[in-house]
Amino acid sequence: MNDSYLNFVNSPFGARLARSLGLPKPEVLRRYRADQPEFDGLVAIGAGREPQLLETLASLVASIGMTSVAHESAGLWVPLATRHGLMTGRFEPADAGSHGRLNALLFDASGIADSSQLDPLHGFFHDTLRSLGKCGRIVVLGRPPEACASPRQWTAQRALEGLARSLGKEARRGITANLVYVGQGAENSSEATLRFFLSPRSAYVSGQVVRIDAGGEAAPAFDWQRPLAGRRALVTGAARGIGAAIASVLAAEGAHVIGIDIPAARDALDATMRQLNGTALAFDIAAPEAPTQIAAALDEQGVDIVVHNAGITRDKTIVKMSDAAWHGVIDVNLSAQERIDDALLAAGTLRDGGRIIGVSSIGGIAGNLGQTNYATSKAGVIGRVQSMAPQLRGRGITINAVAPGFIETQMTAKIPLTIREAGRRMNSLGQGGQPVDVAQAIAWLAHPGSAGVTGQVVRVCGQSLLGA
Template identity: 55%
Template structure:
């Protein structure tokens, strides 16, 4: 992985001076999660539009963390809710309360365009009071479920607001919109709110995530970590795949690392280091299904399957060979579809199971010389859309991540000018790390993320390309 020398230079005294005088980007290194840090970046500044329905869920999430709460406005009974849940709370006083680590605004009560004024009132007062590397989450309702046109218009407007706020906030502040269904309770929202208010979401911004009623009943004792869960990760020998496997193992999961036989040495080293097992298989061979199912049976099924394996064979369509087209299709799309069907058909995905695909920003925005790759990564999004209802009926979920520019050996080989453009063309002004993708997958795969189904989450620092 190649170091980002511009990022390092821009954060030295001389570099800050020169980049400032020349009007060049001045990215700051992201603060990422370190073991032992609080689950939520506090204190958390809370606000709501009149008629909001999620204030109690917000406070319930904070109750399980050491974060204190500041509150702005009286649209919700923040002091009463805080007292009920044992959360330390105080009224926010601009210029006196100190900076907030993060902010949550309940916009579910906005029922017409005029109600959007509540967004202006809250964020106009507080945006400068959010500390660098802070987090902002706006909670809304799914527009398609709104009772009338005015409410639908207003709730859809939240998307443009949050995406723009993410680009305005700067200072590595990440902004998300979470649309929460009316039948989703506090338990359904808990894992998502925790993730987006933590340092685990450092390179995720400008996203719209849907939270519905959990696909299974979630008891209060439902675990937040992955201890003891059985996890299959394909393409695990190096890069993003290795980071995913390492992240699950760090949380106590039993990891099965799968990669091609040619990567056998790296695969063996990874499995030994993580205390897991390995499968050296070519997933483009249909015969690999039997080996995967046999392994699943020895583990009592898999709780989580991460379809990470992927390759590129970049060339414009006019110059691309049939073999280059076929290879990318087989590895990136056809194999995940076939393996998923085999696992579901054999009942090899456990209760409250998770399937996570790895798409790409290329599958959303497209890319020159990547018609094959972009088609497969858009196809992964289609797989999520198609299978989400089916998985929900089985008490499981399927989601995908869509990484942007991630610092790996593959991106280190990109020509300098293209590599620099990829790093700077996002709201964070830098490339992400494999661990950013891994942390997002950990959240999607979490046992308490049972209300998160059918989502595509871009891990791209809010790329300036694509939707």
């Protein structure tokens, strides 16, 4: 769907008019393109007291081929970078006015154990933020507060969430800021997540907090360009919109995609799967026999990734909502997921080491007027993720969810103009997301290198002002 305001204020005349009238000017986001470098430019490194993750960052920067500069807070970085063969230098605050010089800011806060030790965060971002270019990336690394040894350390690590979310709201210009808590022993399982947050693949993900646990199984060897090669992915609601985008991205990452949609959408589903060399299955997932039919259709080859994308809306205030509207939304959006997973897990059709990813919504976090049924179902998706993650850990299966905000789809195109504009602008990036933004987040969670990420709900909402 076309965002006329975004296009206008980024035209030469529109940009001048916006500047003269003081109008907001959302940035055209840089999204991943296969014909453009995924990582390039300069990253500034900062650190707090006794940093524990600089070795992890050095390996990452060397792997993705970026050049680094060390802020004065990261005195250990230069010799460490040299050992990794990295080109590096020192960041001089006097250069802070040269916009666009930096592509990313990385801060290792893992050693901060007391609130009195938070000052280096201010020093680093005070000195570097003005040098971060359009669509730049900010990633703060810490340790999970609940695993900390003392209340003071827990307090200091928890404080990082307020910092990261505030940076996302202050930075503007298409810049995102996210926080990654790396568990003790999970350092070698963090690269896929850090790559995602530094990449244009995370263009519409900001203000998020992700935990990486040490319990995940070591990832088998894979190609970073096609990490899902040899894997089979089941995507419900795959005929069009977000579902089709998910299928396309997973296929581009190397997966064989099995797309499911209702029989009435068979033509669109066939067309989508044909383009991806995938498999089309026309099932009504809410039908009682659907779980058994799906498990049978996947046969002995099984499946490695299950994406529960299918969903419906039947909007009314609850006093006007019929029993059928309530039940239908709960059944399709939530209960069908439970039944399908039960069948696939019981039969062993979802293989050990697999991935389950649900599509929730910020409506499931914040609620929404006229959507009690929808919000209830999407909050239930979050409940499934949180409750099932410990149960599935023994089989190496992760379960996570994405919670989209305002995404430009055929459904949002039908929203009245004033409400649609509010949905677009009420986030830190000042615009709606694209279906591919949801798809890229799902591809990260499906990645073989994301075994340490489970029980998480990641909002794809441009850091919406609604909800937590």
